[in-house]
Amino acid sequence: MSAQTAITGARIFDGDIWHDGKALLVENSKIADIRTESALPAGIETISADGKLIVPGFIDLQVNGGGGVLLNHQQDVDAIRQICAAHAKFGTTALLPTLITDTFDIRAKTIAAGIEARKAGVPGFLGLHIEGPHLSVARKGVHDPSLIRPMEDADLQAMLACADAFDGLMVTVAPENTTLKQVAALAEAGIIVSLGHTDVGYATVKAYADAGARTVTHLFNAMSQLGNREPGVVGATLDLGSLYAGIIADGIHVDPASMRAALRAKQGPGKIFIVTDAMSTIGSDQTGFFLNGREIFRKDGRLALADGTLAGADIDMLSSVRFVHEKLGIALEEALCMGSAYAAQAMRVDDRKGRLAAGYDADFVVLAKTLDIAATYIGGACVHTA
Structure with missing residues (x-):
């Protein structure tokens, strides 16, 4: 994953609420933002996760x-x-x-x-x-x-x-x-x-x-x-x-x-x-x-x-x-x-893990709607794909 990447098309659970029609923005190894796709920086690398779920790792x-x-x-x-x-x-x-x-x-x-x-x-x-x-x-x-x-x-x-x-x-x-x-x-x-x-x-x-x-x-x-x-x-x-x-x-x-x-x-x-x-x-x-x-x-x-x-x-x-x-x-x-x-x-690490929010580690899971695994990301890097 490049320095700044957006994962698009997925339904995102940040640990509190679901986000629809938005993208997960990852910068280096951290979550940068969850924002509407229309507000993404021009030319940013995107990864499509259409129809899937993104949840905290x-x-x-x-x-x-x-x-x-x-x-x-x-x-x-x-x-x-x-x-x-x-x-x-x-x-x-x-x-x-x-x-x-x-x-x-x-x-x-x-x-x-x-x-x-x-x-x-x-x-x-x-x-x-x-x-x-x-x-x-x-x-x-x-x-x-x-x-x-x-x-x-x-x-x-x-x-x-x-x-x-x-x-x-x-x-x-x-x-x-x-x-x-x-x-x-x-x-x-x-x-x-x-x-x-x-x-x-x-x-x-x-x-x-x-x-x-x-x-x-x-x-x-x-x-x-x-x-x-x-x-x-x-x-x-x-x-x-x-x-x-x-x-x-x-x-x-x-x-x-x-x-x-x-x-x-x-x-x-x-x-x-x-x-x-x-x-x-x-x-x-x-x-x-x-x-x-x-x-x-x-x-x-x-x-x-x-x-x-x-x-x-x-x-x-x-x-x-x-x-x-x-x-x-x-x-x-x-x-x-x-x-x-x-x-x-x-474990008292909830200031950086367990949620998808700006500044948190980019640790997340991409799931099919059936809750089958699609991909696992640790620190913004994809470490497993189904």
């Missing part, structure tokens, strides 16, 4: 792998590049490659790889999500219990040392294995602290939210549930307006009725946003893979251990957005915001 804050690559197995720039490229084919323009509970050494290699990926300008790389190892064994899910442990000062310092190394850094912890002081230190450094894989009650969640925890990892999964006398993590997440929450929208991890109830109940300003929790299978023909020496089986859209324990998800962001819209009956505009704007808000 999807933002996925929990991506374990893609394109046959799992971050726990390969910690280098090539792995991050392959994961980002695999998800770009499904409209994801910014993501957090996610490391599942592993050793201190693997975490250090992941952080080093992330720093190099940022220096290399890998398209779609927003930062890292370190999920564990400071979780609850009682709510471990697929995480290896032998690797779960309390947060020590060396762990805290490792996170604080890279707090400014990325556009976004998220850390999932459980109160069972972290202290309020540790969470406060992470939050004060600008790290997004997410509560997950935890069995604590409402009062504890509130205390950790007050200390700086901002999000909750895959709502409903691997956490204490909403009860009549103890609201649990689920109830606290819905009741506390300060908390954002990711949710896996594949119809397997959470029943559609529970998803609809949660969306109706969530107190703001914190929102529920879509995450894929995708594994290496996305964009690949893998029938399974290994995680921490245990075999994961892929069948009928489900990833699980031999005992049935879910092991991440086999879904992409576009399919997730379509699920929320088509299966839950949520308005398309809201489903799109759940796939983009709300994640940007949770």
Whole structure:
């Protein structure tokens, strides 16, 4: 794409409203304007998207792998590049490659790889999500219990040392294995602290939210549930307006009725946003893979251990957005915001991502009216065409 380009003929959703009969003006890597086609500069390069939709690029804050690559197995720039490229084919323009509970050494290699990926300008790389190892064994899910442990000062310092190394850094912890002081230190450094894989009650969640925890990892999964006398993590997440929450929208991890109830109940300003929790299978023909020496089986859209324990998800962001819209009956505009704007808000990057407005990154998706992917743009460059 040249320094200044206009995409014409499409219906444009800017994150708030639709624009008809207008063009998306891109200058270098930023959105310059949304304006009527008659007001475009003379001689500007145009790209026709007649009859299609242009929407903000999807933002996925929990991506374990893609394109046959799992971050726990390969910690280098090539792995991050392959994961980002695999998800770009499904409209994801910014993501957090996610490391599942592993050793201190693997975490250090992941952080080093992330720093190099940022220096290399890998398209779609927003930062890292370190999920564990400071979780609850009682709510471990697929995480290896032998690797779960309390947060020590060396762990805290490792996170604080890279707090400014990325556009976004998220850390999932459980109160069972972290202290309020540790969470406060992470939050004060600008790290997004997410509560997950935890069995604590409402009062504890509130205390950790007050200390700086901002999000909750895959709502409903691997956490204490909403009860009549103890609201649990689920109830606290819905009741506390300060908390954002990711949710896996594949119809397997959470029943559609529970998803609809949660969306109706969530107190703001914190929102529920879509995450894929995708594994290496996305964009690949893998029938399974290994995680921490245990075999994961892929069948009928489900990833699980031999005992049935879910092991991440086999879904992409576009399919997730379509699920929320088509299966839950949520308005398309809201489903799109759940796939983009709300994640940007949770990560505090909503001053440059999650919307199509002047000065924002030119990250957007071109969709057919059927919501099939047509093209993905990151920083004004087309990185995928169907």
